[in-house]
Amino acid sequence: MVRIVYLNYGLLDMMFFEEEEREAIESFWAIFGTTNTPRNTGGVRVLDVNQALNEKDFGGYQIGVVAKEVA
Known part of the structure; x- marks a missing residue:
């Protein structure tokens, strides 16, 4: 499981993905x-x-x- 910690206009948040790291990053940016x-x-x-x-x-x-x- 991969955890991505990010700032969303200054507010700290995170998402979890059941993928490999590279695929999780691509999925994250597909959303945001x-x-x-x-x-x-x-x-x-x-x-x-x-x-x-x-x-x-x-x-x-x-x-x-x-x-x-x-x-």
């Missing part, structure tokens, strides 16, 4: 991406892609926290 916007630009940015034990394995992240990226 658009054809004219490059990935990780705009309001949705992937922070972490990692393995998870199940849907309760948050990997130390807290869903719903407002996060600010630091350059």
